[in-house]
Amino acid sequence: MASKTSFYIIIALLLTLGFGLAIARYTYFGIPLTPDKFKKAWLLEARVDFEAGSGPVLAALTLPENPPGYKILGENSASPGYGFAIIENDGKRRGEWSRNNVNGPQTLYYKIQLVETGYDYNPQESDTVVADNVFWNETEDVAARYVVSTAGEKSSTPESFTRQLIEIINNPEPEENAALLLSSYKPVELLYKLINYAGIPARISQGLLLEDARRRQQPVQLIEIFSDRRWISFDVVNKEQGLQPGYFLWQRGGDSLLDVVGGSNSRVTFSMIQSSLSSLDIAATDIGQSGVSWLGVHSLSVEEQGMFKFLFLLPLGVFVVVFMRLIAGIKTLGSFMPALIALAFVQTSLFQGIVSFIVIVTVGLIIRSYLSYLNLLLVSRIATLIVIVIILVTFFSLAGYHLGLSTGMTITFFPMIIIAWTIERLSILWEEESGREVLKQGGGSLLVAVAAYIVMTMPLAGHLTFNFPELSLVILAGIMLLGRYTGYRLSELYRFRDFKAAANEDN
Amino acid sequence: MKIISPCSLKQSGILGINSRNRDYIARYNKRKYYPYVDDKLKTKLLADVHGIPVPALKSIIRTQHDINLLDPVLSELNGFAVKPSRGSGGKGIWIIKEQKNGSFIKSSGAVISKNDFKRHLSNIVAGLYSLNGSPDVVIVEDIIRISSVFSDYSYEGVPDIRIIVFKGYPVMAMLRLATRVSDGKANLHQGAVGVGIDIATGSAVNAVWFSKTITRHPDSDNDIRNIKIPGWKKILELASGCYEMSGLGYIGADIVIDKTRGAQLLELNARPGLSIQVANGAGLIPRLKLIESVQMPFGSAKERVRFSIRNFGNY
Numbered sequence: 001m002a003s004k005t006s007f008y009i010i011i012a013l014l015l016t017l018g019f020g021l022a023i024a025r026y027t028y029f030g031i032p033l034t035p036d037k038f039k040k041a042w043l044l045e046a047r048v049d050f051e052a053g054s055g056p057v058l059a060a061l062t063l064p065e066n067p068p069g070y071k072i073l074g075e076n077s078a079s080p081g082y083g084f085a086i087i088e089n090d091g092k093r094r095g096e097w098s099r100n101n102v103n104g105p106q107t108l109y110y111k112i113q114l115v116e117t118g119y120d121y122n123p124q125e126s127d128t129v130v131a132d133n134v135f136w137n138e139t140e141d142v143a144a145r146y147v148v149s150t151a152g153e154k155s156s157t158p159e160s161f162t163r164q165l166i167e168i169i170n171n172p173e174p175e176e177n178a179a180l181l182l183s184s185y186k187p188v189e190l191l192y193k194l195i196n197y198a199g200i201p202a203r204i205s206q207g208l209l210l211e212d213a214r215r216r217q218q219p220v221q222l223i224e225i226f227s228d229r230r231w232i233s234f235d236v237v238n239k240e241q242g243l244q245p246g247y248f249l250w251q252r253g254g255d256s257l258l259d260v261v262g263g264s265n266s267r268v269t270f271s272m273i274q275s276s277l278s279s280l281d282i283a284a285t286d287i288g289q290s291g292v293s294w295l296g297v298h299s300l301s302v303e304e305q306g307m308f309k310f311l312f313l314l315p316l317g318v319f320v321v322v323f324m325r326l327i328a329g330i331k332t333l334g335s336f337m338p339a340l341i342a343l344a345f346v347q348t349s350l351f352q353g354i355v356s357f358i359v360i361v362t363v364g365l366i367i368r369s370y371l372s373y374l375n376l377l378l379v380s381r382i383a384t385l386i387v388i389v390i391i392l393v394t395f396f397s398l399a400g401y402h403l404g405l406s407t408g409m410t411i412t413f414f415p416m417i418i419i420a421w422t423i424e425r426l427s428i429l430w431e432e433e434s435g436r437e438v439l440k441q442g443g444g445s446l447l448v449a450v451a452a453y454i455v456m457t458m459p460l461a462g463h464l465t466f467n468f469p470e471l472s473l474v475i476l477a478g479i480m481l482l483g484r485y486t487g488y489r490l491s492e493l494y495r496f497r498d499f500k501a502a503a504n505e506d507n
Numbered sequence: 508m509k510i511i512s513p514c515s516l517k518q519s520g521i522l523g524i525n526s527r528n529r530d531y532i533a534r535y536n537k538r539k540y541y542p543y544v545d546d547k548l549k550t551k552l553l554a555d556v557h558g559i560p561v562p563a564l565k566s567i568i569r570t571q572h573d574i575n576l577l578d579p580v581l582s583e584l585n586g587f588a589v590k591p592s593r594g595s596g597g598k599g600i601w602i603i604k605e606q607k608n609g610s611f612i613k614s615s616g617a618v619i620s621k622n623d624f625k626r627h628l629s630n631i632v633a634g635l636y637s638l639n640g641s642p643d644v645v646i647v648e649d650i651i652r653i654s655s656v657f658s659d660y661s662y663e664g665v666p667d668i669r670i671i672v673f674k675g676y677p678v679m680a681m682l683r684l685a686t687r688v689s690d691g692k693a694n695l696h697q698g699a700v701g702v703g704i705d706i707a708t709g710s711a712v713n714a715v716w717f718s719k720t721i722t723r724h725p726d727s728d729n730d731i732r733n734i735k736i737p738g739w740k741k742i743l744e745l746a747s748g749c750y751e752m753s754g755l756g757y758i759g760a761d762i763v764i765d766k767t768r769g770a771q772l773l774e775l776n777a778r779p780g781l782s783i784q785v786a787n788g789a790g791l792i793p794r795l796k797l798i799e800s801v802q803m804p805f806g807s808a809k810e811r812v813r814f815s816i817r818n819f820g821n822y
Contacts, residue, residue: 326525378640432598486526488517493510496521498718499785 007484011477018473025468034460040116041073042210043273043305044248048097048108048258050266056100057262059108062206062251063093070248073113082108092254106263114248129201129226134193140184143177148198158200158227159241165194166239188221188236201226203253205233210246212274213306219250219257219270273305310343312465313456315475317342320452322482329489332445333425337418341445342452344414350453354446357414360392361442364423365430372427385420520790522781527757531795535674535756536777543753544775545638548592548646550753557752559745560771561648562588568645574628577647581606586650589628591636591643597692599636601627602650615663615691651773652766656737660684662726663691668704668742668762671779671791675750676811677743678794678819680704681783682711682734687726695782700724702731703787707820709739713788720788740812742770747808747815749775759783794819 026033048059063086064072077084082097097108136144151164168178169187181190188204195202206219222243224231231252233243243249250270251257260266317339324330324338332338345353367388371381393414422445430438455461464471516523522531543549554561565587566580567573581587585606591599601624602614611619619627628645630636637643657666664685671679681701685691688698695701700721703713711734714721723730736742746760749772759779764770784790797818 329524432596484529486523486529488513488521488523489525492521492523493513493516495718496516496785497509497511498720499511499516499519499521499788 007480011480014473014477014480018470018477021470022468025470034463041275042070042114042116042248043275044112044114044208044210045271046110046112046250046268047271048106048110048260048266048268050106050260050263052102052104052106052263054101054103055262057098057102057106057260059097059106059261059263059266060087060259061095061097061108061110061268062255062257063095063110064112064248064250065093065252067114067249068243070114070116073115075110075112077108077110079108090254094255128229131196131199131201132203134197136193136197140181143180144194144197146177147181148194151194152198158195158225159232161198161200162191162195162202162223162225162234163239163241165191166234166236169236170239188223191223191236195223195225203231205249205253206251206257207233207243207247207249208270208272210248210272210274212272213309215269215271215306217270217272219268220247222247222249224252271306273309308469309462309466310346312469312472313346313462314339314343315472315479316461316465317452317456319475319479319482320455321448322479324448324451326482326485327489329491330444330448331441332448333422333429333441334418334445337422338445338448339452340415340418341449342456345449345453346456348414350450353453354450356396357419357446359396360389360414360419361423361426363392364389364419365427368423368427369430372431382420382424385423386417389416389420389423516790520792520794521784522791522795524781526792527781531673531757532778536758537754540754541777544755544758544777546593547590547774548644550772550775551646551648553752554772557748559748559752560768562651562765562771562773563649564646565649566647568628568632568647571629571632574625574632577628580647586652588648588650589631590646590648591631592646593638593641593643594631594636595638596694599627599631604650651763651771654764654766656734656764657684659727659729660724660731660734662686662689664689664693665763667693667773668736668764669779669783670743670746670760670762671783672746672750672758672760673795673798674756675747675808676798677706677746677815678798679783679787679789679791680706680743681786682736684724684731686716686724695780695786700731701782701786702734703783703789704736705821706743707816709736709742710734712821713786715782715786718782718785736764738764738770740816743812743815744808745770745772747811751808789821 046061048061050059063075077095077097079097081102082099085096085098087094087096095110147165147168151161151168155161155164168174169182169191171178174182181194185193192202192204202223202225205222205224207222208217208219220235220237222233222235224233226232232241233249234241235244238244258266258268318336320342321332321336321339325332325335341353341357344357348356364385368385371384376384393416426438426442429441543553548567551561551564565584566577568577586602586604588600588602594600601619603611603619603624604614605612607618609621611621611624613619631643631645634640634642651665653661653665660666661684666682666684669681669683670677680703682704683693683695684700684702685693686698686700690697693699695715698717700714700716702711704710705712711732714731716725722732742762742764746762749758749760750756753775755775755777757777757779759776761773761776762770763773781791801814
C-alpha cells in the first residue's frame with residue numbers, strides 16, 4: 001500500500017528531524033537535557049515606554065547592583081538608534097539612553113541575566129549610615145511625632161519599631177494622626193519619612209517577584225531599614241520582615257527608578273523567564289549567525305519568550321488529549337477543549353483553576369437553561385453565552401480581588417469562547433440525555449484536562465519543549481501514529497466486560 | 508471494577524470504536540453519500556426509486572406557512588407519525604395513534620391539543636431537533652402498527668430490527684425492544700432490550716438489558732428466546748438492497764414490521780453502534796474479514812443474502 005509507506009516515511013522524517021536537531025543542539029551548544037535543579041537562572045527584561053516630544057531625549061533607569069540572593073551574569077540593552085551607557089555615581093548604577101532627535105512612542109529594552117546563589121547575600125556594611133533629613137509642615141509634624149511616639153512605646157529595637165509603624169499604617173481604621181498623614185503620603189513613602197524621622201536610616205527599594213514567564217510586571221515597593229549594620233527589608237502590604245523567597249531587589253534606595261527628560265507618559269514594566277544556565281550563556285553570547293540557532297527562541301525578547309514557553313507546551317497537551325480519547329476512550333466535550341483548559345490551569349494553578357472553572361460553568365449552565373426558553377438561533381445563543389461568560393469572569397475576578405484573593409485575577413486566562421461552547425454542549429447534553437451524562441462527560445473533560453496539566457507542568461516537559469522546540473516534531477509524529485491505532489480503547493475493556501460469558505453460553 | 512483483557516476481546520472478534528472508524532467507516536463510507544442517510548426525507552425518496560418499502564409519505568412541511576395547510580391532509584388520516592427530517596436519536600418524533608375531537612392522542616396515551624401539536628411542528632421547522640439548529644423539514648408518514656409477533660415483547664414502542672450491512676452483505680442483526688425504563692425508545696443505553704438475531708433463521712439467540720444477559724422481557728415477563736421473526740429472508744434482502752441504494756459500504760439498516768404492510772425500512776445509519784455484538788454474544792470482525800476476503804462479489808441482494816445465511820448462521 002502506497003499510502004502506508006509514505007505515511008511511515010513522513011513519520012521517520014519527523015522523528016529524525018526532531019531528534020537530530022535536538023541532538024545537534026545538545027552537542028554543539030551543550031544545552032542540558034534535564035532542568036538544572038540547583039541553580040535557577042533567570043532572564044529579566046525591563047521595558048521602558050515613553051512618548052518622545054520632538055527634541056533630544058535622555059532616559060535613565062536605575063539598574064540592579066549586588067542584589068541579595070542573586071548573581072548578575074551579564075546585561076545588555078537593545079534600543080536601536082539610541083546611545084547607551086552605564087553610569088556609576090555615588091555607588092548607584094544607572095543605564096542612560098540618549099538620542100538627539102526623536103518623535104512619537106519609544107520602547108527601550110534592558111536585559112539582565114541572573115543566577116540564584118541560594119543564600120541571602122546581605123553583608124554587613126562597613127560604613128555607618130545616617131538617617132535622612134525629613135521635612136514636614138506644622139500639622140504633619142505634630143501628627144508624625146505622635147505616631148512615632150506611639151510606635152516607640154511598644155517597641156525596643158528598630159525592627160520592632162518598624163513592625164509597629166507598619167501595623168499602624170495598615171490599620172483599616174487608622175487613628176486620626178495616622179489618617180492625616182496617609183491623606184497626603186503613600187504608605188511606603190510615609191513609612192520612609194517616619195522611620196527616618198525617628199532617627200533610624202531607611203530607604204525605599206524596588207523588588208520584583210520572580211515567577212516564570214510573567215510579563216508586564218510592576219515592581220513592588222519595599223522599605224529597608226538599617227539596623228545592626230545591615231539593611232533589613234519589610235514588605236509593607238504583607239507585613240513580612242526580611243526578603244521573601246523569590247524576590248529580586250532591582251533598586252535599593254536612591255533616586256527614582258526611571259527618569260525621562262524630553263519625553264512624557266514614561267513607564268517601566270518587567271518580564272521574566274526562568275531558563276537553564278547554559279541556554280542563558282547562549283543568549284548572552286551573540287549567536288545570530290550560527291547554523292541552527294535561529295530555530296531557538298532565546299534571541300527573542302523575554303516578553304516574547306514567555307509567550308513561546310506556553311505555546312510550545314500546547315502540542316504536549318494536545319498529545320495527552322489524543323491519547324486519552326483514542327487509547328483510554330474518555331469522552332470529552334469538544335475535541336480539544338481539555339487542552340486549552342489545562343493551559344489555563346497552568347497559569348492559574350490547579351486547585352484554583354478547577355474551582356473557578358466549575359463555578360463559572362455551573363452559573364453559566366443555570367443562565368443557559370433560561371436562554372433555552374427564549375428559543376434563540378444557535379449563533380446568537382453562543383454569542384450571548386460568550387458575553388455572559390465574560391461578565392461572569394469579570395465578576396468573579398473582581399469579587400476575588402476585593403476578598404483579598406489577589407490570584408482571583410488569573411481566571412481571566414480562561415479561554416472564554418471555549419467555555420461558552422462547553423456550556424452550550426453541556427446544556428444540550430442535559431436536555432437530550434440526562435444530568436448523569438453531563439457529569440460523566442464534564443468530569444471526563446476535567447480529568448483529561450488535569451492529566452494534560454500534570455504532563456505540561458512537569459519540569460522536564462517545560463524544559464525540553466522550551467529549549468528544544470524541534471521536539472514538537474516528535475510529538476507530532478506520536479500524534480499521527482496514534483491516529484493509526486485501531487486497537488481497543490480501555491473504556492471498551494469495561495464496556496464489553498461481560499462479553500465472554502455471553503459467548504460461552506453460545507458454544 | 509471488572510474488565511476484560513484485550514486478548515480475549517480479540518479472540519472473540521469484537522470490533523472496537525477505533526477500528527470501526529478507521530478500518531470500516533472511513534474506508535467504505537464515502538462522505539458524499541452521507542446526506543442520503545442523514546436526511547430521512549432523502550432516504551425515503553431514494554428508497555422509493557429503488558423499490559425498497561418505506562412507511563408511506565403523507566405530507567411534507569417545509570415552511571411555517573405549510574403548517575396551516577395541513578388540516579385537510581390530517582383529516583383523512585387516523586394514525587400517523589411526524590418526524591424531523593434531520594433529527595438524530597429519535598428526538599422530535601411524535602407518534603399519533605388517533606385523533607379525537609380535534610385533539611391528538613400520542614402512542615403513550617398523552618392527549619395533545621391542536622395548538623400544542625402545531626407548536627411542535629413549528630419547532631421542528633425552526634430547527635430545534637436538527638443537528639446544528641439549521642431549519643428543517645417535517646415528514647408526516649403512515650403510522651407503524653405493531654405486528655402480533657412482537658406485541659407480547661414490547662412496551663409501547665414498535666420494536667425495530669437493526670441489521671449491519673457490509674458491502675451489501677447482512678452480517679449481524681439485533682431486535683430492539685422498548686421497555687418501561689426506556690420510555691418506549693429503542694436505544695440500548697436508554698434501557699431498551701437488545702436481542703441478538705440469528706442471521707440464518709431469524710430467531711433470538713441472546714438478549715441483553717443494561718449489558719446484562721436476560722431471558723425474559725423485563726415488563727411482560729415473556730420468554731424472549733421464543734421470538735422468531737417471520738419472513739426473515741425477505742427482511743435480509745430488503746436490508747441488503749440498501750447497499751445499492753445508499754452507496755455506503757458499512758451501514759446499519761433499521762427495519763420495522765407493520766401488521767399489514769410487512770417489513771419497511773425506517774432509516775439508515777452511517778455510523779452504526781457496536782452494542783449489537785453484545786446482544787449477539789459474537790464479534791463482528793470474523794464476519795467482516797470473511798466478506799473482505801471474497802474475491803468475486805455477488806451482484807444481487809438475493810445472492811448476497813444466501814451467502815450470509817450460509818456463513819453467518821449460529822447453528
